[in-house]
Amino acid sequence: MxxxxxxxxxxxxxxxVLCGSFFLIVPSLTRKSYLFGIKIPEAEHGxxxxxxxxxxxxxxxxAGMVVVAAIAAMQYAMxxxxxxxxxxxxxxxxxLVYLLAYVPNWSKARSLKESRGWEVSxxxxxxxxxxxxxxxxxxxxxxxxxxxxxxxxxxxxVSVARYPSLPDVIPTHFDINMNPDAWSAKSWGTVLSMPIxxxxxxxxxxAVGIGIVKAKMQLSPENPALSFAQxxxxxxxxxxxxxxxxxxxxxxxxxxxxxxxxxxKAPFWLVISSFLVPCAVLVAVTVASGQGGFKIKxxxxxxxxxxxxxxxxxxxxxxxxxIGMFYCNYDDPAIMVEDRFGTGFGFNYARxxxxxxxxxxxxxxxxxxxxxxxxxxxxAL
Amino acid sequence: MVLEVNMVSQQPIxxxxxxxxxxxxxxxxxxxxxxxxxxxxLSADLGINYxxxxxxxxxxxxxxxxxxxxxxxxxxxxxxxxxxxFVEELSAQLSLAAAQAKxxxxxxxxxxxxxxTAFRKFEERNGGAK
Numbered sequence: 425m426x427x428x429x430x431x432x433x434x435x436x437x438x439x440x441v442l443c444g445s446f447f448l449i450v451p452s453l454t455r456k457s458y459l460f461g462i463k464i465p466e467a468e469h470g471x472x473x474x475x476x477x478x479x480x481x482x483x484x485x486x487a488g489m490v491v492v493a494a495i496a497a498m499q500y501a502m503x504x505x506x507x508x509x510x511x512x513x514x515x516x517x518x519x520l521v522y523l524l525a526y527v528p529n530w531s532k533a534r535s536l537k538e539s540r541g542w543e544v545s546x547x548x549x550x551x552x553x554x555x556x557x558x559x560x561x562x563x564x565x566x567x568x569x570x571x572x573x574x575x576x577x578x579x580x581x582v583s584v585a586r587y588p589s590l591p592d593v594i595p596t597h598f599d600i601n602m603n604p605d606a607w608s609a610k611s612w613g614t615v616l617s618m619p620i621x622x623x624x625x626x627x628x629x630x631a632v633g634i635g636i637v638k639a640k641m642q643l644s645p646e647n648p649a650l651s652f653a654q655x656x657x658x659x660x661x662x663x664x665x666x667x668x669x670x671x672x673x674x675x676x677x678x679x680x681x682x683x684x685x686x687x688x689k690a691p692f693w694l695v696i697s698s699f700l701v702p703c704a705v706l707v708a709v710t711v712a713s714g715q716g717g718f719k720i721k722x723x724x725x726x727x728x729x730x731x732x733x734x735x736x737x738x739x740x741x742x743x744x745x746x747i748g749m750f751y752c753n754y755d756d757p758a759i760m761v762e763d764r765f766g767t768g769f770g771f772n773y774a775r776x777x778x779x780x781x782x783x784x785x786x787x788x789x790x791x792x793x794x795x796x797x798x799x800x801x802x803x804a805l
Numbered sequence: 806m807v808l809e810v811n812m813v814s815q816q817p818i819x820x821x822x823x824x825x826x827x828x829x830x831x832x833x834x835x836x837x838x839x840x841x842x843x844x845x846x847l848s849a850d851l852g853i854n855y856x857x858x859x860x861x862x863x864x865x866x867x868x869x870x871x872x873x874x875x876x877x878x879x880x881x882x883x884x885x886x887x888x889x890x891f892v893e894e895l896s897a898q899l900s901l902a903a904a905q906a907k908x909x910x911x912x913x914x915x916x917x918x919x920x921x922t923a924f925r926k927f928e929e930r931n932g933g934a935k
Binding site: 641 | 806807808810811813829835839840841842845846847848849850852855878
């Protein structure tokens with residue numbers, strides 16, 4: 425049992441270091457027009473004060489990571505049996521570290537903008553060309569998703585067909601060598617639970633894939649035409665990476681599901697790499713593209729950027745961004761919006777579906793934590 | 806084409822949208838039959854109220870610049886009619902412009918030269934676009 429605890433302890437350390445390393449590159453993935461969620465002129469991005477804020481963010485992140493790793497090490501030394509329960513809670517400490525590093529700098533960025541009297545663009549842009557692609561979802565990689573759906577349908581069909589010939593007890597959990605270590609009585613619920621979980625994951629990947637195409641397209645005021653071309657490539661890349669994740673993870677989970685009802689072992693490395701490889705692709709796309717694709721080089725000729733002089737001190741959408749992180753604008757019908765810090769997408773919390781989704785997700789997360797804690801604490805040695 | 810709205814402008818946002826779309830059609834940046842984003846999509850991208858975009862689309866549709874189908878999707882009209890009401894409205898606009906020119910001491914020649922230059926700009930752009 426100690427071996428497993430040591431393995432889980434190493435996993436905890438690895439997760440802490442991996443997440444922490446990602447935190448460290450977040451400022452460099454952020455568009456130059458935002459400083460800790462505050463809209464600033466792009467030219468001021470490299471000023472001394474802005475650099476100092478970024479440095480303080482990195483310092484707090486590193487310190488926080490060291491503390492979390494130390495807690496995990498102390499827990500392993502004193503109560504190794506609780507490593508599995510710990511693996512539930514260390515990932516919760518990481519967002520806390522992130523917020524501790526972010527919030528003071530957001531506040532300082534806000535004061536900095538005020539004290540320096542920085543003026544930001546009072547104009548917002550929209551490219552009409554995106555109409556066809558975004559209304560018809562033409563850039564979603566449907567092939568990957570449909571292939572995933574075929575695998576799903578097949579795994580459902582096989583599970584249903586196999587049901588009558590199954591023994592009364594079937595394995596429901598596997599150890600690291602893919603040998604079963606938990607069993608349940610045969611029932612439709614047990615046999616179909618894997619395909620149902622698989623389908624739920626697929627539905628999430630598909631919804632995110634569609635959401636990314638439809639998400640609000642924030643074009644940079646310095647050169648909207650270039651910004652649009654970059655956004656388009658960014659969304660195609662993200663969509664493809666999600667399509668890959670959708671197909672690979674569906675196949676891996678289908679293989680796991682079928683190994684509970686057929687007598688074969690799905691190799692552990694194959695199952696894990698089916699998740700890790702597409703995730704690595706997703707991270708690579710994110711790092712190479714930057715927020716909204718601002719790092720992408722565009723080869724096609726573009727309209728010359730027009731000289732724009734419409735900066736203003738008075739207007740800023742900073743007020744719609746609670747702590748520069750959570751967007752809440754009742755006038756804006758957008759549901760998904762680009763994050764202002766780092767890369768990726770967030771939500772407009774003024775919209776009813778988003779509010780409901782947030783409440784359901786939080787409730788589900790809390791419920792899952794209570795349940796998993798009870799299960800894992802019961803197994804702790 | 807890139808549409809832009811200035812949040813601090815004295816000009817109402819729906820008017821800014823109407824004017825830019827008309828400029829876009831005249832200069833062939835928007836071609837006949839080309840789909841425009843839905844009002845919801847456009848208002849989301851610009852971060853403005855849905856009804857503002859809808860008002861602009863409705864006005865453009867009333868004047869024949871765009872067509873809206875039953876699903877409320879908008880496209881640039883294939884042919885924009887030169888009806889009596891349009892001529893009447895344009896005449897009223899020119900009348901105000903002429904009055905302003907007169908107040909500022911412009912001659913008839915200067916005024917008509919300015920009008921001709923403004924008109925030619927779109928002809929040139931059309932030539933360039935092809």
